[in-house]
Amino acid sequence: MESGTESGTEPTTHAPGRARRAIGLLIGRLAGVAGALAAGQVIIGLMYVVGARAITPATLGLIATCVAIGTIAATVFDAGLIALLTREVAAGAVDLDRARGVVRAKRRLSWVLVLPTTAACVVIAPTPASGVVLGFLGLAMWEAQSRNGLLRAQERFTVAATAQVTGRALGLVTVLVLVLAGAPVIALPIALVLAFALEAALGRYFLGSARVPTPGQREVWGLYREAFSYGLASLAASAQQLDTPLVALGAGPVGAGLYAAAGRLLGPLGFFATALGLVGAPWLARARDDEPALRGEERRVVGLALLLAAVPLLAAVLGPPLLPLVLGEQYATSGPVLAVLAVGSVFSTLNQPLAIMLQNRGHQRTTAVAITIGLGLGLVSTWVLAILGGAVWAAAGFVLSQVVILVHLAIAARRVRGRAVASRAA
Numbered sequence: 001m002e003s004g005t006e007s008g009t010e011p012t013t014h015a016p017g018r019a020r021r022a023i024g025l026l027i028g029r030l031a032g033v034a035g036a037l038a039a040g041q042v043i044i045g046l047m048y049v050v051g052a053r054a055i056t057p058a059t060l061g062l063i064a065t066c067v068a069i070g071t072i073a074a075t076v077f078d079a080g081l082i083a084l085l086t087r088e089v090a091a092g093a094v095d096l097d098r099a100r101g102v103v104r105a106k107r108r109l110s111w112v113l114v115l116p117t118t119a120a121c122v123v124i125a126p127t128p129a130s131g132v133v134l135g136f137l138g139l140a141m142w143e144a145q146s147r148n149g150l151l152r153a154q155e156r157f158t159v160a161a162t163a164q165v166t167g168r169a170l171g172l173v174t175v176l177v178l179v180l181a182g183a184p185v186i187a188l189p190i191a192l193v194l195a196f197a198l199e200a201a202l203g204r205y206f207l208g209s210a211r212v213p214t215p216g217q218r219e220v221w222g223l224y225r226e227a228f229s230y231g232l233a234s235l236a237a238s239a240q241q242l243d244t245p246l247v248a249l250g251a252g253p254v255g256a257g258l259y260a261a262a263g264r265l266l267g268p269l270g271f272f273a274t275a276l277g278l279v280g281a282p283w284l285a286r287a288r289d290d291e292p293a294l295r296g297e298e299r300r301v302v303g304l305a306l307l308l309a310a311v312p313l314l315a316a317v318l319g320p321p322l323l324p325l326v327l328g329e330q331y332a333t334s335g336p337v338l339a340v341l342a343v344g345s346v347f348s349t350l351n352q353p354l355a356i357m358l359q360n361r362g363h364q365r366t367t368a369v370a371i372t373i374g375l376g377l378g379l380v381s382t383w384v385l386a387i388l389g390g391a392v393w394a395a396a397g398f399v400l401s402q403v404v405i406l407v408h409l410a411i412a413a414r415r416v417r418g419r420a421v422a423s424r425a426a
Contacts, residue, residue, distance in 0.1 A: 043168035047175045048261075051188035052327055054179045057257025059126045063134070063188055064260035065245045066121040070137035072242065077113040078142055080227035081106060082149040083281070087360070089153035090282035096150065097212045102223055103146050104214040113138050126185050133189040140196035147203025153282055156206070163202035171195030243382045247394045250386025259391040261327055262337035266315060266345060276305060277352045284360040295417065301353040312345035333391070340395035347402035354409035358416060366412045374405035
């Protein structure tokens, strides 16, 4: 088992040779995390493929709606705590044991997450049994994300990836077995919950035993409050998961199923952008007290994002003809949906470095406002367009949301960096 960081190289430096090694290290970590995310997302995609082929688009739409509810509920429950702890542990402001104690304190409130999520899923899911299972998805997600975040804060990306891929592999095996056993409706819900639960268990094993007692809620209230702005940004981003329920409301369960199928298959193609956020946040945190070095690291992160934005463009071209071959002819009309969503993912990729730059500089609230406004407009557009033109038109709402966020974040980042330069000169 690893201890400490996976590399002793510091991300902030001024010498040209060391700068080249730093960018090499950043790219190496990005590639490693992206590879693990790719594997994990591909496995999740295969889980959805196996499950989707055994059920109707309408049933898939109901399950996807419950998954969206669980994802959002986990984000609401976390309220930005994991993102804050990851940044503070990476910067050395909070030690790992203290961070783990805070997570355990939050876990004592997990009933607030499980009870309402289960109630909602029992009403929405295709069967009561699948609803009960999906009611625990949010908690399993939060547990996995909390362990993953603390491992990343220590730069232990390899073991974090190992836990994630192993959990997803178990999920794939589970959905295959249950479909073959004649239980297709319950197969995907059980597989998803088991995948995240195993990831959480392995993350706990890799972190080792905790050495401090669990603090009381009053003790950690200050961290809860400080994390709130992070939580607003995360909640706004997770609210994008509401697009599937809104498509269901505007275009019916079949439209939601077609939309969800395209969105799930597009997920693996965003692994580079996601990896950039996971690696970039602790990377920039280590340079935040050295303005010249920080600006250099920010330029590197933005440059990488520009390169990664080409990946969704390929999906927009190649995805539509391939999608019916993967899922079957009943999902043929998901191809255009995939193309439109892929265009939106280009802008989403470019938003990633701007968001982590602003958050690292202490402007979490600005980031949250930008994301909230953009996604709010996008979700309203998704619902209206779903009524007017079905799943294909609804996908344009996602594009609109990401363009609005990009413009807002770019303006904010320019102002913040300009004020930092002026302050340093003064």
